[in-house]
Amino acid sequence: MSFVLAAEQLQFAEALHDQLAAADVPAVARQWAAGDRKRGQALWYSLAEAGVAALAVPQRWDGLGAHPADLVIACEELGHHAMPGPIAESLAAVPTLLAVLAGTDEPAADERIAGWLRQLAAGDLIATIAWPPLLPYAADAQLAGLVLVAGPDWVKLAEPGPGLRSVQAGRSLSIVTGKELLAHGAAAAIQQAFEFGVLAGAAQLLGAGRALLDCATAHAVQRTQFGSPIGSFQAVKHQLANVLIALEFGRPLLLAAAVALADDPAGAARDVSAAKVACTDAARLAARVALQVHGAIGYTAEHDLSLWLTLVRAVGPAWGSQRWHRARVLAALAGGS
């Protein structure tokens, strides 16, 4: 047993963090929200050069075939920096789905699928997916080069309807219409793709929670009232402590879910759902507390805090509600796992 990140994984997280910090993601996200996606797409491409887009793509399609824990690291860092775009979809769910559909036969059953996998790994393609009723909308379908819809056991190419505005500025949600059938009898592949999407979303939320705590602690030290930094007041301290506790005990669940997916994707439901529940709750607590600590300034669209507050509200309910995931944990426990 070794339940700890390796040194290379910590280095990967740090390198990604440095890259995102240098890219000034909040500014990129604001331009993205205003409809100018040039810098965002360039950043997406440079993240792909760092390997982020290739993690869930098998090596035979020019990907990295990485451990799911590496995907957790990447998505957590992307959430930490409020990176816009269909992250759980394009980096986790769709490559996982396509990789299973492409199979291990030589040549690939469908050359198009192999091509998409290569493009995804290179950052040349952004993809999104809907799986009604659990995932009713395809996120950011307007900018995706590949839009899919899945049913109980089939996958189709899809045409997105008009993009509905999300609480997160710049993110859109589309009802999609299935067109050409891509695969049938694909229930296991779809299930696996879903688990990876949930995992990525949970990681993004944990990262966003960390950022919110970072911002709140920085503000609490800087902001002075009644002649003292507000961080010296117990009412503030204790709320921040509760956030740290929630985040600290969320991460092991996330890593355990990654381990479960690496070992046995079909048996990972309990651990994936547990991680999603804990990370969503932790991120929501972080959001509430960060806003409260900032006061009115945090309530403005102008302050960068709003990027994370709305990210948490956007990604939280995607990929299954809290109640749905809690019920799935109980069902898995009742099944004896």
Place this chain on the structure above:
Amino acid sequence: MDLAEDDQVAAFRAEVRQWLAAHAPATPLPSVDTAEGFGLHRAWEAELAAARLSVVSWPEQYGGRGASLLDWLVFEEEYHAARGPVRVGQNGLFVLAPTLFAHGTPEQRSRILPKMATGEEVWAQAWSEPEVGSDLAAIRSRAARADGGWLLSGQKTWSSRAVWADRGFGLFRTATGDRRHDGLTYFLFSLRSPGVTVRPIAQLDGEAGFAEIFLDEVFVPDADVLGAPGDGWRIAMSSAGHERGLTLRSPGRFSAAAARLVELWQRAGDPADSALADRVADAWIGARAYQLRALETASQPGAGGFHGTGTPAPAPGRARLADSAAAGSGSGRTSLDRGVVGRGAAGGRPAADSSLGKVFWSELDLALHDTALELLGADAELAEGPDAGWLAGYLFALAGPIYAGTNEIQRTVIAERLLGMPR
């Protein structure tokens, strides 16, 4: 990265499971807080010790097996799953022993630890005083110099197990100085010495689980001073993490309770009551998180023999969050720029890290038992019968956020030492 148990650990787990299946009492022993129950629990400790299972993490010379932190976690899982009796010696085993490993002399260790391991000597803690709770440095009980030792005087309270225990440990003031943290000394003393009076205090459940200790010029030889005179505060705080962290309340305890809660839900839960189902799921998730975080700690390099070789450093993954926040003293944006730098463990981190765990397990314990009582409906009131263990467990859990440093104290510690908030 994996969570698979290797052959050695699996074999140890099997040994513990088999032994407990053959030896653990089939029905619960009488309460440890009664004269009869205390004696039976003490006898159980001797039985455990004969199988070298009472202190598996200690070095062999003191009755242990030199087990790793991981092995100890496995032992605890099996122990609680088998509903093993309350450890009557827990204050000694989980609080004093780690302090002795860190600060005791070889003579003290070999004199004290073997008897602790068998239950021959049961220890009680003596921290609080009538006027001193959270503000521990305000201790008034004092020790005066005497020929070959010290004379202890004063009053201690909320001393768990003191009614039937043999010996006590705690801080006494030996000097007054400018700084009140100076001049405190860590003493080990007999509860049977002349000048000691122990008065039982009935707890919420009606039993004498704790007591007041009155000391009137109680002689303690120099050999029973732990560490240097005047250094007691540092010594007590350096191992305070043990009192509130993993060693006091192991994950096994909550994993076992969570498994029983899920069984209770399946037996007695209304499937349409999704609000209660949510609480059951959350309680299980919490217990799993506590277990996983311990496994993370056990995976750290240096987590091998954790007693006698110090406390393992917290996982880098967890230090990161705290460092990230502590580094964030600039503007909101720049705090992120420095987010993951400086992962090295800072001074005082293990103790402060255990504060995270203390708040978490004590709230989790309450949530587990409160949810079970909700599931039991009207039967939750019954103090006897097949499900009364949940009520007893709930009453026990109510004390969790109070003892070993209140959760308010812990949150302040977390905010100041891990998040860098000003005092």
